[in-house]
Amino acid sequence: MFRLILRRLAISVAVLWLVTLLVFVATLLLPGDPARAILGQQATPERIAALNDQLGLDAPVWQRYLDWLGGVVTGDLGTSAASQGPVTELLGGRIGASLVLLVGAAVISTVLGLALGTWSALRRGRAVDHTVSGLSLVVAALPEFVIGVALIVVLSTTVLPVLPSVTLAPPGEPVWSRPSQLVLPILALTLVVTPYITRMMRATMSEVLDSGYVEMARLKGLPERVVITRHAVPHAIGPVAQVIAIQLAWLAGGVVVVEFLFRYPGIGQALIDAVNNRDVEVVQAITLLIAAVYIVVNLIADIVGIMTNPKLRAEVAR
Amino acid sequence: MTAPATLTHTLAARDLRVDTVAGHPVLKGVSYEIAPGEVLALVGESGSGKTTAGLAALGHFRRGLVHTGGTVSLQSDDGEPVSVLEVGDRERRSLRGSTVAYIPQDPAASLNPALRIGRQIGEVLETHGYGTSAAERSARIAEVLAEVGLPDDESYQRRYPHELSGGQQQRVGIAMAFACRPSVVVLDEPTTGLDVTTQTLVLRTVAALTTEHDTAALYITHDLAVVATIAHRVAVLRHGEVVECGSAEEVLRAPSHAYTRELVTAVPHLDGTGATSTSAAERPESVTPESAGSNGAEPDGVGSNGASADTAEPDSAEADSADSNGTQPGDAAPAATGGDRARTPVLSVSGLSVSYGDHRVLHDVSLDVRAGECLMLLGESGSGKTTLSQCVAGLGEPHAGTVSLSGSPLATSTQRRTAEQLRSVQYVFQSPYSSLNPRKTIAQSVELPLRTLTDLDATARRARVAETLERVRLDPAFGDRLPDELSGGQRQRAAIARALVTTPEVLLCDEVTSALDVSVQATIVDLLCELRRELGTAMLFVTHNIALARHVADRIAVLRGGEVVESGTVDEVLGSPSHEYTRELLANTPRM
Numbered sequence: 001m002f003r004l005i006l007r008r009l010a011i012s013v014a015v016l017w018l019v020t021l022l023v024f025v026a027t028l029l030l031p032g033d034p035a036r037a038i039l040g041q042q043a044t045p046e047r048i049a050a051l052n053d054q055l056g057l058d059a060p061v062w063q064r065y066l067d068w069l070g071g072v073v074t075g076d077l078g079t080s081a082a083s084q085g086p087v088t089e090l091l092g093g094r095i096g097a098s099l100v101l102l103v104g105a106a107v108i109s110t111v112l113g114l115a116l117g118t119w120s121a122l123r124r125g126r127a128v129d130h131t132v133s134g135l136s137l138v139v140a141a142l143p144e145f146v147i148g149v150a151l152i153v154v155l156s157t158t159v160l161p162v163l164p165s166v167t168l169a170p171p172g173e174p175v176w177s178r179p180s181q182l183v184l185p186i187l188a189l190t191l192v193v194t195p196y197i198t199r200m201m202r203a204t205m206s207e208v209l210d211s212g213y214v215e216m217a218r219l220k221g222l223p224e225r226v227v228i229t230r231h232a233v234p235h236a237i238g239p240v241a242q243v244i245a246i247q248l249a250w251l252a253g254g255v256v257v258v259e260f261l262f263r264y265p266g267i268g269q270a271l272i273d274a275v276n277n278r279d280v281e282v283v284q285a286i287t288l289l290i291a292a293v294y295i296v297v298n299l300i301a302d303i304v305g306i307m308t309n310p311k312l313r314a315e316v317a318r
Numbered sequence: 319m320t321a322p323a324t325l326t327h328t329l330a331a332r333d334l335r336v337d338t339v340a341g342h343p344v345l346k347g348v349s350y351e352i353a354p355g356e357v358l359a360l361v362g363e364s365g366s367g368k369t370t371a372g373l374a375a376l377g378h379f380r381r382g383l384v385h386t387g388g389t390v391s392l393q394s395d396d397g398e399p400v401s402v403l404e405v406g407d408r409e410r411r412s413l414r415g416s417t418v419a420y421i422p423q424d425p426a427a428s429l430n431p432a433l434r435i436g437r438q439i440g441e442v443l444e445t446h447g448y449g450t451s452a453a454e455r456s457a458r459i460a461e462v463l464a465e466v467g468l469p470d471d472e473s474y475q476r477r478y479p480h481e482l483s484g485g486q487q488q489r490v491g492i493a494m495a496f497a498c499r500p501s502v503v504v505l506d507e508p509t510t511g512l513d514v515t516t517q518t519l520v521l522r523t524v525a526a527l528t529t530e531h532d533t534a535a536l537y538i539t540h541d542l543a544v545v546a547t548i549a550h551r552v553a554v555l556r557h558g559e560v561v562e563c564g565s566a567e568e569v570l571r572a573p574s575h576a577y578t579r580e581l582v583t584a585v586p587h588l589d590g591t592g593a594t595s596t597s598a599a600e601r602p603e604s605v606t607p608e609s610a611g612s613n614g615a616e617p618d619g620v621g622s623n624g625a626s627a628d629t630a631e632p633d634s635a636e637a638d639s640a641d642s643n644g645t646q647p648g649d650a651a652p653a654a655t656g657g658d659r660a661r662t663p664v665l666s667v668s669g670l671s672v673s674y675g676d677h678r679v680l681h682d683v684s685l686d687v688r689a690g691e692c693l694m695l696l697g698e699s700g701s702g703k704t705t706l707s708q709c710v711a712g713l714g715e716p717h718a719g720t721v722s723l724s725g726s727p728l729a730t731s732t733q734r735r736t737a738e739q740l741r742s743v744q745y746v747f748q749s750p751y752s753s754l755n756p757r758k759t760i761a762q763s764v765e766l767p768l769r770t771l772t773d774l775d776a777t778a779r780r781a782r783v784a785e786t787l788e789r790v791r792l793d794p795a796f797g798d799r800l801p802d803e804l805s806g807g808q809r810q811r812a813a814i815a816r817a818l819v820t821t822p823e824v825l826l827c828d829e830v831t832s833a834l835d836v837s838v839q840a841t842i843v844d845l846l847c848e849l850r851r852e853l854g855t856a857m858l859f860v861t862h863n864i865a866l867a868r869h870v871a872d873r874i875a876v877l878r879g880g881e882v883v884e885s886g887t888v889d890e891v892l893g894s895p896s897h898e899y900t901r902e903l904l905a906n907t908p909r910m
Binding site: 223309 | 373376378380381411412413414415416419420422424427428429430431432433441442445446478480494
């Protein structure tokens with residue numbers, strides 16, 4: 001099993017390296033000149049040349065890539081052109097803030113999705129099943145900003161003004177010191193992701209519930225709770241983990257829109273600001289970060305898949 | 319234990335009625351009762367409702383089925399009869415696994431693949447509060463594993479189902495059922511899919527356990543030969559009704575209902591009688607190799623002339639002096655077959671070897687099939703018999719050795735064979751349920767090989783399709799239907815028609831009857847024999863069922879572990895088997 005996981009890990013590292021290459025090339029192709037963006041339209045050619053020199057933009061492309069890659073590996077993400085401070089410092093607090101959103105939404109939607117999917121599969125063909133299926137389809141069809149706006153209308157402004165719609169983050173104070181302002185962003189992300197997990201879990205569970213071993217477990221006289229938790233759910237988890245992973249990976253990107261909507265001081269906001277400011281180093285760092293989340297989450301899903309499948313587990317024992 | 323004198327029935331079902339949700343009846347008033355220590359066989363074909371009737375004993379109805387009437391009463395060791403269908407969920411659960419246990423048809427699907435087998439047996443004991451301590455329960459796990467003839471040590475209990483063979487998995491299923499010493503066990507075709515040697519072992523285990531613990535057993539099966547081995551009484555189920563019920567001896571020897579008679583005659587016999595509706599099979603007791611050769615070409619001697627096979631072969635004249643390697647171990651041709659039989663084979667395989675990585679599937683296999691002759695390739699699952707037939711057909715992996723057709727070697731893959739070669743070698747697959755495209759009508763499927771391999775025009779193709787459908791005794795009107803609208807037997811006929819429509823020289827039949835009911839198997843076997851006689855096609859009949867030998871084959875090659883361990887004429891192999899494995903197979907094949 002460990003060899004299998006190590007192989008997956010090696011593949012992940014290779015993919016991550018490919019991503020650094022892509023990110024670097026993509027930022028090269030971005031229109032606009034960072035030095036001019038920083039200095040403004042009135043800058044003299046001498047000053048631009050001086051700044052290019054200072055930023056190392058004169059060096060050949062491959063050398064700039066290697067320098068940057070070396071920095072990434074050692075944890076130095078470069079200097080933000082806009083704020084003139086190190087990128088790591090700029091992003092430090094924001095990563096934490098975004099992680100709160102991501103983890104909160106991930107945990108809630110996974111638990112909720114698995115529970116709703118299982119419940120729905122157990123009540124196949126009944127009213128509960130139709131309601132869950134119908135609702136999840138409707139919600140899945142809505143883009144995240146529509147959900148966000150709808151939440152603001154319902155819970156913050158017009159109908160029930162109980163929750164803040166905009167995040168207030170005085171400098172130096174972490175966002176989670178005011179928990180009420182986390183509710184709407186997390187809820188929005190949860191609503192986007194849960195329907196997919198629910199539908200996938202329902203489909204997989206239905207199949208598992210029809211399997212011979214679940215019937216056998218019932219015919220052995222096991223209590224229904226044991227049948228579901230011991231004999232059914234573990235087999236449904238493997239395939240569903242892949243879907244959860246894709247959804248969580250999507251969260252890492254989806255967070256950009258939701259953070260923008262709620263003025264939430266996370267990496268999504270930072271990315272939008274950085275793109276506006278031609279702040280290349282920050283854009284690179286955040287893109288890489290989001291890519292890393294994708295890869296890590298998928299890796300975890302693969303490992304869960306391997307762990308829940310004794311055949312794959314045993315593969316290495318040979 | 320209650321004495322049998324005071325306790326007449328452990329399990330009694332009265333007038334069971336079950337419908338589908340749509341209102342179609344599945345069981346129309348089925349009654350049966352079983353005394354302690356007795357084995358009642360519930361016999362019927364697929365769709366007769368026998369599994370439904372068996373599961374009703376546990377108060378379980380599969381999705382889409384509704385219980386509409388009748389009762390099941392269960393008398394456990396401690397007295398009071400319980401009405402399984404009327405008690406509450408909780409009480410029914412407490413009966414399942416402890417008083418009445420179920421042994422499923424497919425152990426591979428019924429054992430949880432993610433749980434260790436010891437755990438799966440243990441959870442039955444835990445749920446039903448067997449014993450007083452964990453130590454007592456784990457002692458019982460070891461004990462019951464030993465009872466079914468499996469190792470009882472800790473490391474064996476820690477295995478996962480996929481680490482066991484099919485027979486071992488089924489014995490784990492039996493151990494699980496017997497763990498709590500139930501009063502009743504329901505066995506749902508527990509040996510279907512197992513090879514005969516394992517089947518014998520499983521049957522013995524079941525017989526020993528039921529006798530020892532005075533357990534009442536409901537044995538669901540479609541195999542009458544198995545019934546003869548294990549059952550005391552038999553109930554024959556057809557379309558949801560019990561048409562005949564009586565002692566095993568009575569029902570099998572002197573069936574009173576026409577349907578039962580049909581079932582009984584359909585069972586293939588090692589000695590060659592039965593298995594056909596006409597059931598003539600006047601084969602001489604001892605035959606010389608020469609007469610065996612020509613006689614074998616007329617299956618079951620349906621009174622036609624003796625010249626059939628010898629005159630009806632196409633293309634054999636031009637098949638010239640290819641080296642037939644008469645001394646190869648796999649070459650089943652008897653040396654002294656007489657002048658007119660010493661032709662070159664239509665199909666010749668020599669030195670065929672296939673490996674998947676380190677795993678050797680076939681090793682140096684050689685065999686020959688002559689025009690109009692049927693060679694039975696006998697082997698258990700994993701013996702490499704399907705791989706061999708796929709290599710012949712060009713569907714297999716790259717292989718070493720040669721396959722030649724009328725003396726000219728064939729490429730390993732169908733892509734590199736000529737249309738003429740493809741036309742000459744045709745394949746009938748095991749499952750007619752998956753080998754026919756569900757979106758194409760039967761006529762379209764049958765026409766396809768003509769379209770791709772011949773240059774006949776549309777009218778000629780249509781005529782040929784109709785002619786071939788008639789030849790396989792399928793009304794040409796079926797041509798417009800989709801496979802879904804046909805029964806299993808009809809589908810297999812259509813699949814045979816598809817193979818024969820190009821008038822191949824060689825027909826490969828890969829377990830063509832094993833997905834079919836026994837009575838349908840008999841008709842398909844009859845059909846193949848007749849077609850072989852009419853068309854003079856050489857046949858390679860791949861099967862695991864040695865009982866079919868006299869019904870289809872002239873010669874047998876026994877494949878084991880990828881090697882031909884024995885070959886010869888049917889009479890030689892069945893009469894005086896030389897290899898230990900063949901003897902074992904013959905000894906373990908149940909007879910009626």
